[in-house]
Amino acid sequence: MxxxxxxxxxxxxxxxxxxxxxxxxxxxxxxxxxxxxxxxxxxxxxxxxxxxxxxxxxxxxxxxxxxxxxxxxxxxxxxxxxxxxxxxxxxxxxxxxxxxxxxxxxxxxxxxxxxxxxxxxxxxxxxxxxxxxxxxxxxxxxxxxxxxxxxxxxxxxxxxxxxxxxxxxxxxxxxxxxxxxxxxxxxxxxxxxxxxxxxxxxxxxxxxxxxxxxxxxxxxxxxxxxxxxxxxxxxxxxxxxxxxxxxxxxxxxxxxxxxxTILAMFNNYFIIITAIIGILSIINTAITPVIGNSIIVEEVGKNYRDFNKVFLLYAWLVGWSTIALVVLFQPFMILWMGKNMLFSFSTVILLGVYLYFYLIRQTVLIYKDAAGMWWSDRYKPYAEAITNLILTLTLVNFIGVNGVLISTIISVVLIAIPWETYALFKNYFKLQPIKYYIKFATYILITLISGIVTYEICSYIPDGKFGYLIVKILICSIVPNILFLLAVCRTQEFKGLISIAIGIVKNKYIGYSKYNKKI
Structure with a gap:
């Protein structure tokens, strides 16, 4: 093998x-x-x-x-x-x-x-x-x-x-x-x-x-x-x-x-979300076949420990991305497209919630895909799609774009996430997902607190100038990550991620040294 x-x-x-x-x-x-x-x-x-x-x-x-x-x-x-x-x-x-x-x-x-x-x-x-x-x-x-x-x-x-x-x-x-x-x-x-x-x-x-x-x-x-x-x-x-x-x-x-016109405005916002999803999808693309190989040659216990490390990594990146999105969306759109192409801040909040729950479920989906576990939750997508479509066609008539976003969020949070999680934990890990949900709730709380703190700090900085946007970007790059680090630095998952990072750096250094010696 x-x-x-x-x-x-x-x-x-x-x-x-x-x-x-x-x-x-x-x-x-x-x-x-x-x-x-x-x-x-x-x-x-x-x-x-x-x-x-x-x-x-x-x-x-x-x-x-x-x-x-x-x-x-x-x-x-x-x-x-x-x-x-x-x-x-x-x-x-x-x-x-x-x-x-x-x-x-x-x-x-x-x-x-x-x-x-x-x-x-x-x-x-x-x-x-x-x-x-x-x-x-x-x-x-x-x-x-x-x-x-x-x-x-x-x-x-x-x-x-x-x-x-x-x-x-x-x-x-x-x-x-x-x-x-x-x-x-x-x-x-x-x-x-x-x-x-x-x-x-x-x-x-x-x-x-x-x-x-x-x-x-x-x-x-x-x-x-x-x-x-x-x-x-x-x-x-x-x-x-x-x-x-x-x-x-x-x-x-x-x-x-x-x-x-409204579709173009919506996609002006959504192109930023697509960029974030696209960047984080690099992780999916890179590690799905790796995890697939690991599932074949490694035992379940090791893969479960690796799963928790990947979940922490995703929760951190997704939380940070969501905070930056909500705080920076409107200042950026003002400079890019002008105030006449802005949606309300309520739409921005909903876009942030959509992004968070769309991405946070990816850890479960990566392991399900890598293990080929599509049969175990085969009815879930139909329930999710039908619910989303019915809600969208109903709510768009009353609250427009916000109705479309709310429909998607409801279908993901109430149907997709619980169903996918149950399928993975029951059929592969053979565990109850209670510990996973506790971690999930903890990461949501950390993201929420970090987001409120970051938004309040940035609220003192006006919009409309590129220099002000740069300052807000710096704040969004520093504050949420410091708060997240303080919250998770003592966990086993964080220590495991640090060990992996150190191992990668050492391997790269050794490989570079051997290459220089050959030269």
């Missing part, structure tokens, strides 16, 4: 993932700013609308990619090349079938586009042509080499995907900025997307072929393996549905009920 260098792979994925996220989050922010001043706010709303429609169509993927990556963990650990080749062959065939489904459903939806927009949209564009370009960009990967990415993910080499994505995205955003400056043409701006997708797929394919030549798409999986994959996919359908409803349906409802 092969034991991978989990710390090295995790650290490498974190480092290159961070670089990729900085490019893929900062440059779109610049792009969004240029677009709103060169083309107008409604074009931003169209971007969000098309993206949400196509995320909904991507439900056809049904979580198959996640199930396939999980299915590769064991044969990789055992060196079973024939089985991996058979899985790749299956993956390739099903992905192309999925591409056909998305294309067909996407074409069938096109006559209803105008009904998803409340009010007007820019009259100098062909709504359907733009939609078809977006649809083509989504479908391309399914017909090319997207299935080959699963090998890199299963081998814990997300850093390679990050490096490719960084280069391609950087070139994409630079070209799009140039188009906006030189031509102010939305069609040229959009047509670059499928071109970059094709190039990305080709590069990934060439690298995978060169790095893993022993794997070719041939052979068939056994009936037993196929049955297990079908079971995982069947469980993942609901999880995909829930995630799409929570993320994409909100945008569709806002567009259809409140219009493109």
């Amino acid at each position: 092969v034991k991978m260098d989990r710390k090295l792979n995790s650290t490498r994925s974190l480092f290159f993932g961070l670089i990729n996220k900085l490019v893929s989050l900062l440059l779109p922010f610049v792009l969004r700013t240029i677009m709103i001043y060169s083309l107008g706010v409604e074009y931003l709303g169209l971007n969000s609308l098309f993206s949400s429609i196509l995320q909904t169509l991507s439900l056809a993927e049904l979580g198959f990619g996640t199930a396939m990556v999980y299915s590769m963990y064991k044969p990789i650990a055992e060196g079973d090349n024939a089985k991996i080749s058979a899985l790749l062959n299956l993956y390739k065939k099903i992905y192309r079938f999925i591409g056909c489904i998305i294309l067909a459903v996407g074409l069938c939806l096109s006559p209803f586009l105008e009904h998803l927009i409340n009010g007007s949209y820019p009259n100098d564009i062909n709504l359907y042509l733009l939609y078809f370009i977006y649809l083509g960009n989504t479908v391309i990967s399914y017909f090319l080499y997207a299935y080959k990415q699963s090998l890199l993910v299963a081998y814990q080499r997300n850093d390679i995907l990050s490096n490719i994505s960084t280069v391609i995205n950087f070139a994409l955003y630079v070209l799009q900025v140039a188009v906006l400056f030189l031509f102010k043409n939305y069609y040229l701006y959009i047509i670059i997307l499928p071109i970059s997708t094709i190039i990305n797929n080709i590069i990934v394919s060439r690298i995978v072929d060169k790095k893993y030549p022993e794997y070719v798409c041939n052979g068939s999986v056994t009936s037993e393996d196929l049955k297990e994959i079908k079971k995982r996919v069947g469980a993942l359908i609901g999880h995909r549905l829930s995630g799409t409803v929570v993320r994409s349906a909100d945008n569709l409802v806002i567009s259809a009920w409140l219009g493109l």
